[in-house]
Amino acid sequence: MELGAPALRRYLLLLAQEHLEFRLPEITSLLSLCGGKFSGEQEIRVNSPFWILNIPSEEMARGLMKRTVCAKSIFELWGHGRSEGELYASLKNYPVDKMLPYLQSDSTYKVHIHTFNKTLTQAQKIKKIDALEFLPFKGKVNLKNPEHIFWILEDYGMNPNNVPEEPFHLYFGRWIADGQRELIESYSVKKRHFIGNTSMDACLSFIMANHGRVKPNDVVYDPFVGTGGLLISSAHFGAYVCGTDIDYNTIHGLGKASRKNQKWRGPDENIRANLRQYGLEKYYLDALVADSSRPIWRKGMLFDAIITDPPYGIREATRRTGSQKEAVKSVERRYTEEIIPRHPCLKLISNCEQMLSSHTSRRLITMEKVKEFKSGSKPVAIPAEHTILKSNDCILILYRIKMRILTCWMASICHTGDTILSVRSISVV
Numbered sequence: 001m002e003l004g005a006p007a008l009r010r011y012l013l014l015l016a017q018e019h020l021e022f023r024l025p026e027i028t029s030l031l032s033l034c035g036g037k038f039s040g041e042q043e044i045r046v047n048s049p050f051w052i053l054n055i056p057s058e059e060m061a062r063g064l065m066k067r068t069v070c071a072k073s074i075f076e077l078w079g080h081g082r083s084e085g086e087l088y089a090s091l092k093n094y095p096v097d098k099m100l101p102y103l104q105s106d107s108t109y110k111v112h113i114h115t116f117n118k119t120l121t122q123a124q125k126i127k128k129i130d131a132l133e134f135l136p137f138k139g140k141v142n143l144k145n146p147e148h149i150f151w152i153l154e155d156y157g158m159n160p161n162n163v164p165e166e167p168f169h170l171y172f173g174r175w176i177a178d179g180q181r182e183l184i185e186s187y188s189v190k191k192r193h194f195i196g197n198t199s200m201d202a203c204l205s206f207i208m209a210n211h212g213r214v215k216p217n218d219v220v221y222d223p224f225v226g227t228g229g230l231l232i233s234s235a236h237f238g239a240y241v242c243g244t245d246i247d248y249n250t251i252h253g254l255g256k257a258s259r260k261n262q263k264w265r266g267p268d269e270n271i272r273a274n275l276r277q278y279g280l281e282k283y284y285l286d287a288l289v290a291d292s293s294r295p296i297w298r299k300g301m302l303f304d305a306i307i308t309d310p311p312y313g314i315r316e317a318t319r320r321t322g323s324q325k326e327a328v329k330s331v332e333r334r335y336t337e338e339i340i341p342r343h344p345c346l347k348l349i350s351n352c353e354q355m356l357s358s359h360t361s362r363r364l365i366t367m368e369k370v371k372e373f374k375s376g377s378k379p380v381a382i383p384a385e386h387t388i389l390k391s392n393d394c395i396l397i398l399y400r401i402k403m404r405i406l407t408c409w410m411a412s413i414c415h416t417g418d419t420i421l422s423v424r425s426i427s428v429v
């Protein structure tokens with residue numbers, strides 16, 4: 001896909017191979033946040049770790065990498081091809097005037113080789129680097145602290161059981177910036193002060209904040225706040241955060257602990273302490289005990305984004321009804337678009353699936369408010385065939401009935417335009 005903007009430059013994006021369906025919406029949202037836009041004129045290989053993007057400026061490329069957790073690095077693309085010959089021909093056609101600022105005699109550089117789905121020996125790497133001698137490098141090699149880093153990237157396909165001798169695609173470019181993958185480790189739930197059984201993992205928390213285009217000074221609300229995992233990721237990006245939850249013990253940090261070998265929660269285990277742990281307490285507004293199926297807010301625009309992880313009954317024990325045969329049969333019901341929450345004021349931006357097991361998955365649904373809410377606005381009705389269900393289906397579909405009510409009042413408390421509603425629900429597949 002290309003960005004609809006003048007004087008576009010080509011960049012290579014190296015992505016992490018996890019949460020594949022979440023990557024394109026995240027990159028699209030962040031480019032929009034930086035002032036860019038996908039035009040849809042060029043097809044991206046969605047499952048590939050290598051994407052070629054046309055971006056107006058290096059500044060925008062750096063802005064993208066300051067936020068993304070799905071991408072590892074971005075490069076100014078100097079050449080690419082399906083063979084070494086095509087790559088070298090592409091490099092020879094790249095404008096010399098764009099190369100020269102990074103190849104001066106008073107500069108230092110190094111060349112790094114990255115292969116996907118194959119490991120090369122050191123001798124093989126040196127041979128590939130030596131083959132680039134036709135490029136006008138004039139600076140000195142500095143392997144420890146170079147001014148400029150150039151990468152050779154090779155794609156050997158997606159099948160680890162059938163690795164080809166030669167790569168399917170080769171790329172060469174100048175390294176620009178790395179993504180924010182280190183946030184996944186530094187904000188890991190394992191290191192967090194206050195957690196629960198269903199605390200959102202750090203990676204998905206940051207992905208959801210990026211889908212929601214959270215930016216500094218936004219006000220972000222989580223109606224099912226739990227232990228505040230989604231508040232932390234939004235606060236990291238400079239947003240002021242608040243939430244509600246029906247569980248009094250969770251809001252106040254009381255009751256049994258979720259950690260192994262710890263019976264009760266400590267005196268300072270709460271949402272505020274979590275934000276304090278990361279130096280984000282100044283962004284914390286408050287958390288209230290409330291039932292989010294019932295509107296509690298006054299009329300008017302209150303929030304810039306609503307980002308939440310609703311309860312969907314998959315992790316908690318439920319009473320078994322009927323025979324095992326009936327339960328299995330109910331799980332065979334397929335997911336359909338009709339069960340996605342809808343509202344005339346909200347536009348569906350993306351719908352990403354994450355598989356949980358062989359028969360269940362959950363979806364990240366991102367919506368944008370496109371017009372002001374009026375009291376007469378009503379959610380789309382649920383098809384009649386979804387109202388008569390049994391066993392596990394009943395829990396899932398009945399929850400979506402409540403979710404349609406929820407989207408109705410959510411539409412009334414968000415700003416129009418850049419506001420995003422990100423919710424997740426469970427589906428049977």
